[in-house]
Amino acid sequence: MSLEVVTIPCLKDNYAFLARDGATGTVALVDAPEAGPIEAALAERGWKLDLILITHHHADHIDGVEPLRRAHGAQVWGAAADAHRLPPLDRQLAAGDAVAIGESTGTVLAVPGHTLSHIAFHFPADRVAFTADSLMAAGCGRVFEGTHAQMWHSLSQFLDMDPQTRICSGHEYTEANIRFALTIEPGNEALQARARKVAQRRARGEPTVPSLLAGELATNPFLRARLPEVKAAVGLPDADDAAVFAEIRRRKDSF
Ligand code: FE
Numbered sequence: 653m654s655l656e657v658v659t660i661p662c663l664k665d666n667y668a669f670l671a672r673d674g675a676t677g678t679v680a681l682v683d684a685p686e687a688g689p690i691e692a693a694l695a696e697r698g699w700k701l702d703l704i705l706i707t708h709h710h711a712d713h714i715d716g717v718e719p720l721r722r723a724h725g726a727q728v729w730g731a732a733a734d735a736h737r738l739p740p741l742d743r744q745l746a747a748g749d750a751v752a753i754g755e756s757t758g759t760v761l762a763v764p765g766h767t768l769s770h771i772a773f774h775f776p777a778d779r780v781a782f783t784a785d786s787l788m789a790a791g792c793g794r795v796f797e798g799t800h801a802q803m804w805h806s807l808s809q810f811l812d813m814d815p816q817t818r819i820c821s822g823h824e825y826t827e828a829n830i831r832f833a834l835t836i837e838p839g840n841e842a843l844q845a846r847a848r849k850v851a852q853r854r855a856r857g858e859p860t861v862p863s864l865l866a867g868e869l870a871t872n873p874f875l876r877a878r879l880p881e882v883k884a885a886v887g888l889p890d891a892d893d894a895a896v897f898a899e900i901r902r903r904k905d906s907f
C-alpha cells in the first residue's frame with residue numbers, strides 16, 4: 653500500500669485528510685476546512701503540500717484552501733461543474749477522470765445529492781475512498797441540492813468496492829448516526845457492536861473516521877436500504893431501493 657492517509661480534525665466536527673504517496677513523497681490534501689490544523693499536521697511530519705482536492709463547495713470544506721495554496725504553492729483541483737462556487741481551480745474534474753497523487757492513481761466519482769456537484773475520490777489499489785458528505789460513517793450527508801434518487805445512486809457506487817476500502821468521510825457524526833441507525837435496525841448485532849466500539853473510541857477522544865466499507869455494509873442503514881429486512885423494517889417491503897433510501901433519509905432529517 654503506497655498511500656499513507658492522515659486524518660486531521662478541523663473546526664468543530666470536520667475532517668480533512670492528508671494522503672502521501674510513498675513512492676514519490678507527493679502529498680495531497682482532501683478538503684480544507686481551516687488551515688491551522690492542516691499546517692500543524694504537515695509541519696509535524698516535515699511534509700509540504702503539493703495538491704488540494706476539493707469534494708464540494710461548502711465553506712467547512714474550502715475555507716482553508718487559499719491560505720494553504722499561498723503557503724505551499726499547491727495545485728487546487730475540484731469539480732468543473734462547481735468552478736463558479738469554488739476557489740480558482742488549476743484543474744477541473746468530471747466523473748471518471750483519473751487523478752494521481754504521485755504514482756497512486758484514483759478515479760473521480762460523481763456523488764450528487766448533498767450538493768449537485770459533490771465528487772468523491774477512489775484509489776482502488778490503495779483501498780481508500782474520500783467521500784466527504786456523501787457516504788459517511790454509519791450515515792450519509794443530508795440531501796440539500798439533489799434528489800433522494802440521485803443520492804441513492806451516488807451511494808450505490810460504493811456497494812461493489814472492495815469491502816476493505818477505508819471510507820474517509822467529512823465529519824465526526826458517527827455516534828448520532830448510530831443512535832438513528834438503531835431506530836431502523838434495533839436487532840442488528842453488528843450495529844450494536846459498532847455502537848459500543850464507537851462509544852469507547854469517542855470517550856478516548858479518538859476519531860471514528862475513516863471506517864471500513866465492510867462495516868458500513870453491515871451497519872449503515874442508508875447503504876442497507878436495498879435489503880429486504882430493512883425495507884420491511886420501515887414498512888415498505890415492496891418499494892424500490894431509492895424509495896426506501898428516501899424514507900430512511902427523511903426519518904433521519906427529523907430525528
Ligand atoms: Fe457539506
Ligand code: ZN
Nearest residue numbers: 710712785822
Ligand atoms: Zn461537510
